Amino acid sequence: MPERTPYIAANWKMHKTVAEAAEFVDALLPRIAATQCDVVVCPPFTALAEVVERRRGTAVRVAAQNMHEEESGAYTGEVSAPMLVELDVEAVVLGHSERRQHFGETDEALARKLPAALAADLEPILCVGESEAARDAGETEEVLERQLQTDLGGLDSAQISRVVIAYEPIWAIGTGRTATPEQAQEVCAFIRDVLRMRGAAADEIRILYGGSMKPGNAAELLALPDVDGGLIGGAGLDPEDFAAIVDAAG
Numbered sequence: 001m002p003e004r005t006p007y008i009a010a011n012w013k014m015h016k017t018v019a020e021a022a023e024f025v026d027a028l029l030p031r032i033a034a035t036q037c038d039v040v041v042c043p044p045f046t047a048l049a050e051v052v053e054r055r056r057g058t059a060v061r062v063a064a065q066n067m068h069e070e071e072s073g074a075y076t077g078e079v080s081a082p083m084l085v086e087l088d089v090e091a092v093v094l095g096h097s098e099r100r101q102h103f104g105e106t107d108e109a110l111a112r113k114l115p116a117a118l119a120a121d122l123e124p125i126l127c128v129g130e131s132e133a134a135r136d137a138g139e140t141e142e143v144l145e146r147q148l149q150t151d152l153g154g155l156d157s158a159q160i161s162r163v164v165i166a167y168e169p170i171w172a173i174g175t176g177r178t179a180t181p182e183q184a185q186e187v188c189a190f191i192r193d194v195l196r197m198r199g200a201a202a203d204e205i206r207i208l209y210g211g212s213m214k215p216g217n218a219a220e221l222l223a224l225p226d227v228d229g230g231l232i233g234g235a236g237l238d239p240e241d242f243a244a245i246v247d248a249a250g
C-alpha cells in the first residue's frame with residue numbers, strides 16, 4: 001500500500017486580521033521546521049497574500065476557504081480560482097458544513113467547483129459529513145455516499161485521485177465532541193471504499209478527520225489506518241496547539 005504523507009490543515013474560518021495572521025505564521029514556522037507532513041493554513045481571503053509571502057521558502061502551503069466555479073463574472077462577493085492562483089494559493093476548502101448550512105452551498109454547486117479548482121491547479125479539500133440527526137437515524141453512510149457521488153460527479157477517476165477529502169461529522173465541529181476513534185476509522189474507511197468504487201487511486205488519496213481535533217486527541221485519531229490527517233478549526237488558531245498536532249502526525 002502506498003505511504004500517504006500526513007496532511008494537517010488549519011481552517012481559520014472568519015478569524016485573524018492580516019496582522020494576526022502574520023504573527024501566527026512567524027510563531028508557527030520555527031515550531032514545524034523539521035516536519036515531514038504536508039502543513040496547510042486556510043486563512044480568510046483578506047489574509048491569503050500575507051500568509052503566502054510569509055511562508056515563502058518553507059513547506060507550509062496555503063488554501064482558501066471557498067471559491068466560485070466561474071473564472072469571472074457578475075457574482076458580487078465571490079472569488080474565483082484564477083484569482084487565488086495568481087496569489088500563489090495552492091489549495092481550496094470546498095463544501096465545509098458551515099458553507100452548506102449558512103450560505104446555501106449545494107452538492108450541485110460543488111460538482112461544478114471541483115473541476116474548476118482542478119483546472120486551475122488548485123488542490124481541492126472536499127468536506128463531507130453527517131448531521132447528528134442523520135447519525136442517530138443510522139443514515140451516516142447514505143448521506144456520505146450521496147455527498148461524495150454528487151460532489152465528485154464532474155470528475156473522472158484520475159481527477160478524483162487529486163482531491164483531498166475531509167470527513168467532518170457536523171456534530172463534532174466546534175462542539176468539543178470528537179468522533180470516537182472507531183467512528184472516525186469506520187467512516188474514513190467507508191469513504192475510501194466509495195472512492196475506490198469510483199475507480200480512483202483510493203489508496204493514495206488523503207482522507208482527513210475534522211471536528212474538535214486537539215493536541216490531546218490528535219495522536220490517537222491520526223494513528224488510525226484510514227485517517228491521513230486533520231482539518232483543524234479551533235486548535236488551528238493557536239500556533240503552539242497547531243504545531244503540537246503536526247508533531248503528533250509524525
Ligand code: PGA
Binds near residue numbers: 011174175210
Ligand atoms: P473544530 O473545526 O476543530 O473547531 O471543531 C473543524 C472544522 O470546522 O474544520
